[in-house]
Amino acid sequence: MPTLTPVKLIDPVALLTIGPAHYVILSAVLFCIGLFGVLAKRNAVMVLICIELMLNAVNINLVAFSKYVTPTDFIGQIFAIFVITVAAAEVGLGLAIIIAIYRNKVSVNLDDFDLLKW
């Protein structure tokens, strides 16, 4: 008699055994929060903050893969360090640009930044 294994949408054992999928899903959630902020926010500083959130979500992925796939190579961790460095440079430059635009336009509303539009 063939036994039908019930299709479980949510497997409790899988939920309680932390694997790469958990970290990838968490990072996808965080990335989407950041993406939503980038798309839907009006304040330019807020858009920069949300880009930071997205970069951090990528870091979670890199470190999770570093632990679970190549634990002794440290490639993911080293790339995460590079991502952190580039993110720090990016936020510094971005804030400087926002301050410079604010001097000219007295606004940080992204809809007002239409200097290149014709």
Next chain:
Amino acid sequence: MIDLIGQEIIDAFLNNFWSVGAFYTLALVIVVSGLLVVLMKNIVHSVLWLAVCFIGMAGLFLTLDADFLAAVQVLVYAGAVCIMVVLAIMVIRRADMKLSNPFNTQVYAAAGVVALVLAVCTFLAARTQWLVSRARVPENTVEPIATLLLSKYVIPFEVVAVLLLVALIGALLIAREVKADADTDAGQAD
């Protein structure tokens, strides 16, 4: 059958109680504070929740055996980046900070796109068969990272150092206060 599954669940729960608890606690902290970053009306409060989010992420790195990265995360993100963003907000602040973080007109379109991306990512991540390595992360992570950074990855390391210097100088140049009468050339041009 049901007893077997129940026993399995209890075993899975007891075997890694602390790591599972830590992961879900930190995930909750990160997601809730990330949502609050986007949803707060006052942008200064957003940055405060951003610091909470970054510290939660440092804890998540600790659960992933990346202690050096956790320290870097607290130093660079929770320390430097948050302070820098707050300083910039103070420079460009307006009369009332209460409504300093508005949404624009494409909230619903953005929510749709984001829901689609999230659904696809979650579906694919849950379906994928991961090739998990049997090896463990070494106890000491700082020494292998330092050795790799200064041997195999020495060129990216130096390039990133130059990039930081360029970004620093560029940010100073861009954000420098332009005075029309201080600089003769600029004054004549005006």
